[in-house]
Amino acid sequence: MIKSRRQQKLEQKQLQSRLNKSSSFATKTPFRDAERNFKSRLPPPDFSSVIDFYNLENCIDEIKNKVIEVELAVDLGEECENLFGKCKDGEYIERKKAYLFKDLPGFIFIRNPFTPDAQKNVIKRCLKDFTKHPNISNLDTHYILPKQGLWELYEKVFNNILDENDKECFIPLKATSTNKNSDMRYTDDDDESPKSTKLTTINKDKPDPSPSPTVSILPPSQLIRKLRWITLGYQYHWSTKSYHFDRRFQFPQDINDLTTAVVKAIDGLGYPDDSFVHKYDVKKWKPEAGVVNYYQLKDNLMAHVDRSEINMDAPLISFSFGHSCIFLIGGTTRETAPLALYLRSGDISIMCGPSRGCFHGVPRILEETLPTYLAPNNVEDPEWDIYGDFMSTTRINVNVRQVF
Ligand SMILES: O=C(O)CCC(=O)C(=O)O
Ligand SMILES: [Fe+2]
Incomplete structure (x- = not known):
């Protein structure tokens, strides 16, 4: 069959487009694969490899073996009740544990140490004041x-x-x-x-x-x-991707105090064989910059590395509030397959040491995961109504860095 010039041109174009697509597979990396999995709505993501700190016993062995449980230097309840909240009678919050990861030196996870009221206070600050x-x-x-x-x-x-x-x-x-x-x-x-x-x-x-x-x-x-x-x-x-060194505003004292408590608590955490030990003198800690991210349910944050700070030795401290999310953290390139973990309301994640230079991102906010104590129409606390209503579609992340 003789093809018309138009037909030939069209076919050439189609071939080129196919070639371009296949060459874009060069950007297909393990990090991107993980992002694609968790972003997918249909079919729904495969959550089987996600680390769940509220259900570690039931996680598959491959996951459990990656996690190391350690004790914080400070009990965030006993010493910092004014910041993380005072437990009500009969209420107990575990506030002395943290988790490290075998393949990710410097990444530290702390399960929610906040009382519901203490979380509400930070959320109000993020929405009304900041x-x-x-x-x-x-x-x-x-x-x-x-x-x-x-x-x-x-x-x-x-x-x-x-x-x-x-x-x-x-x-x-x-x-x-x-x-x-x-x-x-x-x-x-x-x-x-x-x-x-x-x-x-x-x-x-x-x-x-x-x-x-x-x-x-x-x-x-x-x-x-x-x-x-x-x-x-x-x-x-x-x-x-740099700071305005001539545009600096007062850093909020309460967020300063929260991060200082965390820096104190993580001092000396490390692997049992001492192949990595986190050390950052709390006297040197200066929270100088922060980002508050407000995610709606369909939002995500692509893989990136936070490397604008001149001081890359200080930890980067990150708090989650509201809906849960999937957090991915990999290596210094996207070639490393990332760990996936659930971040729930109140959880704290910390990147220090080698993990400070690692790609990370939030590919998915998880619907229907708002804790009931943050939901609106709480008769005991009508002032919370507007915040609860906003949080019914939102995840807030507060992350804090030392710049110099
Ligand atoms: O939302 C999060 O947990 C991470 C945010 C983050 O990585 C950033 O703002 O740089
Ligand atoms: Fe980040």
Whole structure:
């Protein structure tokens, strides 16, 4: 059969497209495979290899053998009741254990040491206080947020003090410009080479990201669910993956205290054969920067390495609240198959030592995993209603770093 030139061209195009696709298999890595598994809705993910610290006895042996149980240097209950909460009569929370992983020196997991009330306090801080200026959020790129903070405005709507048609609820867009510097938080971290943040380059001009011409004006109740992150302390410039060393705001004292307690508690943790021991003098610990991530149920965070800090010896401390998620942590490239674990409300994960340079990410937020004590309509605590309502679709992560 003689093919027309058009037909020949079409076939050539199809062949090229197939070749391109197969060459993109070069980017098919064990980390990406794991992400693909946990992101999948249909068929649902295979959860059999996920480490579950609330059910370790029933995990398969292959998983149990990777985990080492150790004792914290400090009982987070006894010594830090003001931070993690005082147990009610008859209530008991295990607050002296941590877990290490055989193939991942420096990664430490602590099961939720918080009481429900202590968790609620941190969640309220994340939603009502940390979302206020001067802290920057992803919404600041596109919107002129109200002085009182978006949450307080939303609270007035939620409590029927304001109607969303009221002019106070109008949140204007920022004027768009031709500057192409966009908000880079959710682009893939494809560059696997460790970047050094040399002091000579840190103060070079870092233009603010440009507002997108496609975002729309939204009422507070919808805009608040578009909140994805805010930054604490040293503000972060996502597109250059470096800090604004000239934009530093007061770091919240309560988050400072929580992380200091954790740094004290993990001191000296290590493998039984001493092949890795974590040491970081608590007197040197300075929480200088933080990111609060707000995930809605369909959100995820792609594999990345946090390497913008000049001090990579200090631990990176991360708290989870609200819905559970799957957390993946692998090696210094995506070629290492990651460990998968459940992070539940209150859990603390710490990356220090070699694990500080490892790829990690959150491929999945797990529906219907909000603890009942964080759910709305709690008659005992009507003030929680608005927070519970927000948390019914949300996971919050607070992660804290020392920069220098
Ligand atoms: O949400 C999490 O648990 C991880 C967040 C994270 O890795 C980051 O913000 O760099
Ligand atoms: Fe991270």
